[in-house]
Amino acid sequence: MNMDELKRDVLPAFAAVLEYPKEDFRDRLDNLLHVLSMNSPEAWDEIFEFEQAVGAWPLEMQEHLYTRTFDIGPQCVPYLSVYLFGEQSFKRAELMTGLAQAYERAGFDRGNELPDHLAVVLRFAPHFAGDEWDEMVQWCLRGPLGHMARALAKVENPYQYVLRALGQIVDAAFPEEALHA
Numbered sequence: 001m002n003m004d005e006l007k008r009d010v011l012p013a014f015a016a017v018l019e020y021p022k023e024d025f026r027d028r029l030d031n032l033l034h035v036l037s038m039n040s041p042e043a044w045d046e047i048f049e050f051e052q053a054v055g056a057w058p059l060e061m062q063e064h065l066y067t068r069t070f071d072i073g074p075q076c077v078p079y080l081s082v083y084l085f086g087e088q089s090f091k092r093a094e095l096m097t098g099l100a101q102a103y104e105r106a107g108f109d110r111g112n113e114l115p116d117h118l119a120v121v122l123r124f125a126p127h128f129a130g131d132e133w134d135e136m137v138q139w140c141l142r143g144p145l146g147h148m149a150r151a152l153a154k155v156e157n158p159y160q161y162v163l164r165a166l167g168q169i170v171d172a173a174f175p176e177e178a179l180h181a
Helices: 003-017 025-039 041-054 059-071 080-085 090-106 118-127 130-154 159-173
Strands: none
Touching: 003 025, 003 118, 003 130, 003 159, 025 041, 041 059, 041 159, 059 159, 080 090, 080 130, 090 118, 118 130, 130 159
16 A cells, blocks of 8 residues: 555544544444455454454444543543653643644644544544654654553453554554664
8 A cells, every 4th residue: 555545545544433433433444444455454354353342332332432442541542642751741732732733734623632632643644744744653653552552452442453453554554664764
C-alpha cells in the first residue's frame, strides 16, 4: 500500500473504529475489514478477532466496552501525549497546542476530543505533510500504540486487536530503520 492510501483510507478507517460506538459502528468495522482485506492480511486477522469478540454485541455493550477501555477509569487512555510526557507536563500542552493549531489551519473539526486523541490524529493523517507525518509516527504514535496494546492485552480487552493491527500497519509503512535514515 502506498502512503497516500494509508493516510487517506486505512488510518481514517482505524479512527472510525477507535471513536465512540454509535448505531453505525458495525458499518465502521466492516469498512475497516474491507480496507484491510486489500492492504494487510495480518492486520485484517487482528480486526477479524476484534469483530468476532464484539461485532454481534448490542450497541449498549459496545458503548460500555469503549467507556471502560478509554473513558471512565480507563484501562488505557487514548491520548498520545500522556504516554510521551505524562498527564501534567508543559511538553504535553505544547504538543496539544501544536496539533490544535494544525487542525485549525486545515479547517479540520476534531469534535469534542482533545487534539492528541488517537482517533483524531488518525483522522487528520491525510492533512499532514510527508515529513510532518513521518515525525508524528516516529515520535508520537509508535511508542504509545505499543503501550496501549500491551495494557489492553494484560486485561484481555478486545480493543487490543485493533491497536495491534494499527501497530502492524504503522510498522510496515514506517520501518524503524527508514525513520532514522
